[in-house]
Amino acid sequence: MFFRTLDVSLSHIAVLGNALPRRCGLATYTSHSVAALREAFPGLKVDHYAMDDGQSIAYGPDVAMTIPADDVSAYVRAAAAIRRSGAQLLWVHHEFGIFGGPAGRHLLVLLEHLDLPVVTTLHTLLSHPDPDQARVMQGLLAASDRLIVMARKGARMLADQYQVDPRIVRMIPHGAPDRPLRESGRLKEKLGLGDGPIVLTFGLLSPGKGIETAIQALPPVVAKQPDLRYLVVGATHPALVRDQGETYRESLIALAARLGMGEHVRFVDRFLEDEELLDYLQAADIYLTPYPGEEQITSGTLAYALALGRPVVSTPYVHAREALANGVGTLVPFGDAAAMAGALIELLADPARLAEQARRIWRAARPTIWARNARAVMDVMNDAKASRPVALPEQRRTGEPFLLRLDGIAAMTDGVGIIQHSVHGVPDRHHGYCIDDNARALKLLCETRAGDPAARLHLIRIYAAFLQHAWNEETGRFRNFMGFDRRWLEEAGSEDSNGRTLWALGRVMRAAPHDFLRRWATGLFERALPLAEQLHSPRAMAFAMLGVAAAVEADPGHEQGRLLLRRSTETFSRLLNQAQRPDWSWFEIVLAYDNARLPQAMIEAGRVLDDKAVVATGLATLRWLMEQQKAPAGHFRPVGTESFGKPFAPPATFDQQPLEAAATIDACLSAFRVDGDAGWVEAAERAFTWFEGDNDLGLPLASEDGAFCYDGLTPQGVNLNLGAESILAMQMARQAMAELNRAQDGTPQLSAVQ
Known part of the structure; x- marks a missing residue:
């Protein structure tokens, strides 16, 4: 990996916060800041990601995506x-109460899944946060490359209280x-307010803003x-x-009546649109902000x-002290109705002074207008981007994604077989072995020519x-699970495990690199073939x-095999006729695991039997499945485990497993x-x-060296377990892609680097 300094000017950013038409100050600020950036920098693409509080707000096209706060x-x-979009930086607008989880902890989950420069605008800084708030704030500060505050007091708090550089x-x-x-x-006159003096306060009405003091x-x-x-x-x-309800507003009306x-x-x-709100503000002779406490570090209403x-x-309060310094405004003590009244009386008694103050305030506030704000923010964002080194990834050789890596498989294998599970890539002997994984490993290694032939x-x-030892002559079935102590844990394995073993033996008969292996596989296959007549599960079949x-x-010339294939395809056709409906072209009323193997079985059986109708059924059902496995953004989304067993249900997003991707690739190879x-x-x-990161989470499933594969994607991120099933699935996917390349243009299969 090499680093260099490049042109740091930004062309694409993501912004996270609230958004209009949600009715809150943060939504107004975030939407206006996004609009200002777009206007000031027409070449800048700005994607606005809006927090959703579950109130069924209809957001417009300016919002790229909504994020349910509690999910x-x-x-x-x-x-x-955000990663898939190509955004170069994330600008976060933070306010407690906006993000889900304890004190907004969910925001940190999002940041943990990004590797972009982050600029955070802190709309609130608490001098006495509770433990959850302190933890979230520390995490947010650590994840941010640059921080924006709206008051000098905020900068001092970051340095003194949070030890920020x-x-x-x-x-x-x-x-x-x-x-x-x-x-x-x-x-x-425009608003019909009469000729008398107007004192105005605006903002979403709620307790804690001092309106009672103003009325008093x-x-x-x-x-x-x-x-x-x-x-x-x-x-x-x-x-x-x-x-x-409106209890609070009614209490203020009652207070005014009593006085x-x-x-x-x-x-x-009502919630005023921008132009009408500005009209009301300019109709006021005095703007009054009667906040009862000092903590208010910024006030959008005061800025307007x-x-x-x-x-x-x-x-x-903090913002007012800084903004109204040097005689720009008049400050009165908290909760002091008499002092507030005195200040209002004094100003209203001197119209000339009031007009002069208006001119002085207007001139002093020019640096805060949105166009200048946007340029200042852009400077900070460019600075944040420049602070990150730019990685230039090494160029990959053509076809390299399809290199098989057998060292991960070998690392999970001892003298008995491949071990089911691992702890961070170290085989976990507590779980022993299963015939499913050993059958998969046998099939893969007999079909590939990757790696050292002797190894x-x-x-x-x-x-x-392992397969040979698993055969139980008494039951006519293969055993499945074996403990690390080499003791079988059952006398007969599941239908699936027996079906997979027959599958592996058939492939060894066809593709093994040595005659002795083909003879061995043929002998065991013939002994086990009668069990195929006893299978009832569509996947096992x-x-x-x-x-x-x-x-x-x-x-x-294997007539028994041909007869079994004919019966099985008839069974599958019958299942399809029973289950399908206009929007459901499938063999069952549910989607589950290894789905692509069902149409693949019809395609392969139809090809061997030279039955075009069977092949057509396989192709049609595979096309339908591929549509179910396509996310709205167009990337591959395997059927999530959360929807397994739900009749006629659309596929759930999670959990996603490597086995589904491998099965799909293999089925597409058969179809091609x-x-x-x-x-x-x-x-x-x-x-x-999907293995490389073109998935719902934008995260790769392969380990850095490509030898191991994580166990899938969950709503919380990558499942960091490294099981044999997943390791084999990724290598089987690479094998199938290499074969697909060869089927297209005759390119020889690439060998793996051990």
């Missing part, structure tokens, strides 16, 4: 979507709209200004409406009021001996059909051999790239 798997899927922190004031300074009288301050002000109106603009916060201020307090009880040139009376033959003998078809290819349709090659390649 941790959705965060993993979102990370995969000040060099990665940038203070960018809250963005705001850009409008010419206007006299309030013109807007009052009104009587002495009204005594001086009888025509005064106090406008409280904004709908009640949706979360409060869900829990309490004799009912005629002077007006509630504009200042940008529109409104004189401000405010309590001294391959050594492994073949081990797996063949399909496995046996694949083995019998291979055996008939090896011995075209009978009709030569290039679509089967494309379908196989989609399934193969």
